[in-house]
Amino acid sequence: xxxxxxxxxxxxxxxxxxxxxxxxxxxxxxxxxxxxxxxxxxxxxxxxxxxxxxxxxxxxxxxxxxxxxxxxxxxxxxxxxxxxxxxxxxxxxxxxxxxxxxxxxxxxxxxxxxxxxxxxxxxxxxxxxxxxxxxxxxxxxxxxxxxxxxxxxxxxxxxxxxxxxxxxxxxxxxxxxxxxxxxxxxxxxxxxxxxxxxxxxxxxxxxxxxxxxxxxxxxxxxxxxxxxxxxxxxxxxxxxxxxxxxxxxxxxxxxxxxxxxxxxxxxxxxxxxxxxxxxxxxxxxx
Amino acid sequence: xxxxxxxxxxxxxxxxxxxxxxxxxxxxxxxxxxxxxxxxxxxxxxxxxxxxxxxxxxxxxxxxxxxxxxxxxxxxxxxxxxxxxxxxxxxxxxxxxxxxxxxxxxxxxxxxxxxxxxxxxxxx
Numbered sequence: 001x002x003x004x005x006x007x008x009x010x011x012x013x014x015x016x017x018x019x020x021x022x023x024x025x026x027x028x029x030x031x032x033x034x035x036x037x038x039x040x041x042x043x044x045x046x047x048x049x050x051x052x053x054x055x056x057x058x059x060x061x062x063x064x065x066x067x068x069x070x071x072x073x074x075x076x077x078x079x080x081x082x083x084x085x086x087x088x089x090x091x092x093x094x095x096x097x098x099x100x101x102x103x104x105x106x107x108x109x110x111x112x113x114x115x116x117x118x119x120x121x122x123x124x125x126x127x128x129x130x131x132x133x134x135x136x137x138x139x140x141x142x143x144x145x146x147x148x149x150x151x152x153x154x155x156x157x158x159x160x161x162x163x164x165x166x167x168x169x170x171x172x173x174x175x176x177x178x179x180x181x182x183x184x185x186x187x188x189x190x191x192x193x194x195x196x197x198x199x200x201x202x203x204x205x206x207x208x209x210x211x212x213x214x215x216x217x218x219x220x221x222x223x224x225x226x227x228x229x230x231x232x233x234x235x236x237x238x239x240x241x242x243x244x245x246x247x248x249x250x251x252x253x254x255x256x257x258x259x260x261x262x263x264x265x266x267x268x269x270x271x272x273x274x275x276x277x278x279x280x281x282x283x284x285x286x
Numbered sequence: 287x288x289x290x291x292x293x294x295x296x297x298x299x300x301x302x303x304x305x306x307x308x309x310x311x312x313x314x315x316x317x318x319x320x321x322x323x324x325x326x327x328x329x330x331x332x333x334x335x336x337x338x339x340x341x342x343x344x345x346x347x348x349x350x351x352x353x354x355x356x357x358x359x360x361x362x363x364x365x366x367x368x369x370x371x372x373x374x375x376x377x378x379x380x381x382x383x384x385x386x387x388x389x390x391x392x393x394x395x396x397x398x399x400x401x402x403x404x405x406x407x408x409x410x
Contacts, residue, residue, distance in 0.1 A: 165356050173353050174404060211375060213404040231358025232370075 103202025
């Protein structure tokens with residue numbers, strides 16, 4: 001059979017086109033949607049935690065559009081009130097440590113922290129300015145897990161031991177934690193502590209809360225926003241202990257009528273390391 | 287048979303050696319465990335047979351429902367009373383002794399669950 005080069009090139013060209021374009025056409029016919037439409041639909045899926053945040057979303061903790069229908073617990077910390085009453089922070093820390101059996105080790109390398117005081121500059125490194133006022137410099141900031149809307153620790157965890165609950169709290173399931181500490185490396189706030197030692201060695205076993213477990217050696221732990229209290233309609237312990245002075249306000253960030261939203265509306269608040277894009281749920285009034 | 291004077295005693299020693307666990311432990315079977323049940327309560331979360339076979343799966347299920355789905359409600363009903371899904375605060379409320387209840391069977395079955403590494407058993 002005599003085949004000309006021209007004929008061969010024609011057939012080859014047509015079959016290449018068919019091979020490239022055919023599957024796309026078939027896909028579209030089968031699914032009935034265009035690939036562009038499918039992407040847009042995913043962007044508003046509330047179950048795709050945090051991953052779908054558009055680059056344009058505000059750095060001030062805006063949730064994705066679809067997430068607004070559910071709860072998102074948050075806390076506002078009023079540092080003015082803590083300056084007025086220096087003992088308040090200590091009280092909040094104490095009640096948290098008691099409630100959750102947080103061990104105390106004198107060696108700084110073994111420390112386990114859920115809620116603690118740190119210097120302003122360490123809490124807000126992005127809010128630095130030349131020649132700070134003495135008031136700010138002397139302020140010690142109460143810090144805790146930010147329960148971010150896009151938690152990097154959750155993305156880093158290889159076993160899903162840490163996860164984001166439907167109500168916005170970033171929780172831990174210590175049964176699943178393998179102690180790899182990826183979450184500690186991922187958290188920009190240092191909110192997570194590793195149990196280098198048996199936590200029961202750092203507790204006075206006569207003065208423990210027997211309603212809440214301890215952890216074991218080799219797991220990572222952190223603030224759980226008192227999920228065991230919030231779950232039955234109470235406020236977190238630290239918030240409750242400050243309730244008289246309203247130094248801490250707890251509430252649903254997605255409910256426009258909640259107290260916390262009114263406070264956020266009427267005050268200028270800042271968040272820790274907003275440029276990290278984690279969308280913290282803890283706000284500060286300086 | 288060649289060397290039967292060596293082979294037959296050898297076989298006997300071999301058989302005795304292989305069956306060592308059988309005759310050594312003969313008549314030594316420990317008694318069936320009798321965990322102490324709470325007095326006055328006839329009912330548990332599930333029927334007895336299910337509890338015996340599946341309490342570990344139930345605890346895992348409870349843990350996931352409470353921690354991951356946020357179900358902290360008091361909706362476990364036992365004998366008219368409502369409880370949370372909790373090992374420490376629900377199970378151990380009636381089964382007041384870890385030694386006299388949990389460990390009776392766990393020891394017999396030679397299992398060592400790690401519950402008490404973190405959770406607290408009632409003070410005895």
